[in-house]
Amino acid sequence: MAENKHRWKIQLAATLASNPFFLNFFEGKIHKGRSKMICVPGLNCYSCPAAAASCPIGSLQAVIGSSKFHFAYYIVGLLILMGVLLGRAICGFLCPFGWFQELLHKIPSKKLSAKKLHPLTYLKYVVLAVFVIILPMTVVNEVGLGDPFFCKYICPVGILEGGIPLSIADSAIRASLGALFTWKSCILLGCMVLFVFFYRPFCKWLCPLGAFYALLNSVSLYRFHIDTDKCTSCGACSKVCKMDVDVFRTPNHRECIRCGDCVRTCPHQAITRTFSLKSTEGKKVKTHEKNS
Amino acid sequence: MNLRKSSLFLLAAAAVMIAVGVWRGEAATVLSKGINLCLECVGIG
Numbered sequence: 001m002a003e004n005k006h007r008w009k010i011q012l013a014a015t016l017a018s019n020p021f022f023l024n025f026f027e028g029k030i031h032k033g034r035s036k037m038i039c040v041p042g043l044n045c046y047s048c049p050a051a052a053a054s055c056p057i058g059s060l061q062a063v064i065g066s067s068k069f070h071f072a073y074y075i076v077g078l079l080i081l082m083g084v085l086l087g088r089a090i091c092g093f094l095c096p097f098g099w100f101q102e103l104l105h106k107i108p109s110k111k112l113s114a115k116k117l118h119p120l121t122y123l124k125y126v127v128l129a130v131f132v133i134i135l136p137m138t139v140v141n142e143v144g145l146g147d148p149f150f151c152k153y154i155c156p157v158g159i160l161e162g163g164i165p166l167s168i169a170d171s172a173i174r175a176s177l178g179a180l181f182t183w184k185s186c187i188l189l190g191c192m193v194l195f196v197f198f199y200r201p202f203c204k205w206l207c208p209l210g211a212f213y214a215l216l217n218s219v220s221l222y223r224f225h226i227d228t229d230k231c232t233s234c235g236a237c238s239k240v241c242k243m244d245v246d247v248f249r250t251p252n253h254r255e256c257i258r259c260g261d262c263v264r265t266c267p268h269q270a271i272t273r274t275f276s277l278k279s280t281e282g283k284k285v286k287t288h289e290k291n292s
Numbered sequence: 293m294n295l296r297k298s299s300l301f302l303l304a305a306a307a308v309m310i311a312v313g314v315w316r317g318e319a320a321t322v323l324s325k326g327i328n329l330c331l332e333c334v335g336i337g
Contacts, residue, residue, distance in 0.1 A: 036326030037319045046326040047333045054326040058333060062325035063318050074313020074322065081306035084299055151333045158333030166334055173336070181335030219299045279296045 004260050007092070011099035017052075018042065018096055019161075024049035028169030030162075039075065041082045042095030043209050045151075048161035049169075057132060057209050058151050065136035065146030083213045087220030091203055091210050092257035097157050098203055104195035112197045115244045120205040121255060127154065128208035150208060152180070156188035199242040204255065214254035222258065222275045224251035230270035237262035237271060247271065 018040045021031045030049050039056040046054040056079055063072035082090060091098050105111075114120075131154060136146035151158055163181060167174045194201045203210045226248055237247035240261050245253045247262040251271065263271045313319065331337055 032327040074318035077309030163334035
């Protein structure tokens with residue numbers, strides 16, 4: 001009842017908008033247009049044959065690991081811009097891999113809670129710092145180029161969207177596959193099994209893009225507001241939250257992907273969505289103080 | 293009107309960083325990476 005019946009349409013539209021060149025799947029090639037100069041907001045491999053634009057995490061590593069630059073002002077600026085505007089609503093609505101996780105989670109099976117695994121949510125910040133920034137910046141070859149360590153050793157999206165379809169369509173790529181492809185395929189397979197039982201485990205525990213947006217969730221213009229005059233702290237919002245957020249206490253928590261299930265569940269209509277630069281925090285704090 | 297100064301500051305900083313990045317040629321590096329097959333991403337190495 002609480003679930004947004006229309007969110008999948010936005011997720012489908014975002015996936016198609018990120019990957020409009022799907023005929024390339026049959027030809028075994030990738031798009032080479034100038035649109036790849038910009039990044040999509042979600043995790044979407046630029047080596048996916050259908051991808052129109054670049055992956056922000058891959059691009060971040062490409063610039064940091066290049067011999068010319070040591071910091072990626074362009075990509076970090078884009079990520080801050082998108083993060084401040086939408087926060088983790090990008091994860092909930094615009095990320096193709098986030099949607100992929102949700103689709104697999106719909107497979108009928110026993111569903112497991114990740115609440116007791118909460119410390120793992122900090123792992124994604126380690127992945128962002130170590131594999132996306134520090135290693136590509138510091139471990140370089142003789143010409144000063146660093147590997148994209150996250151893309152190379154962890155990211156399952158490249159195998160799903162690029163490696164598997166390209167190796168099916170192109171015999172030369174198929175002939176080049178080795179131990180790394182096997183390793184990444186195992187990661188993808190392991191992730192897919194987890195997706196069936198847990199809700200968005202990759203977003204919660206591993207995604208460096210989700211980690212970046214999580215840091216901006218509390219300052220994003222798109223946010224949730226609790227009307228403390230209406231809220232009775234019944235906890236219905238927290239019970240329905242699949243991202244394990246105590247919504248009525250921290251409506252703009254780092255883990256909230258703005259799916260809106262809590263908004264529909266609240267029996268008192270105390271949770272509202274806003275998109276504004278205007279601050280509402282002062283009023284809320286005062287009301288909490290009054291209640292306590 | 294009470295504006296959220298941190299959000300405003302970050303938006304302004306983002307705009308400056310994007311401009312600086314484009315001026316330094318980082319967008320061209322992103323394009324160069326994006327139009328060539330990322331061997332690491334697809335698992336070739």
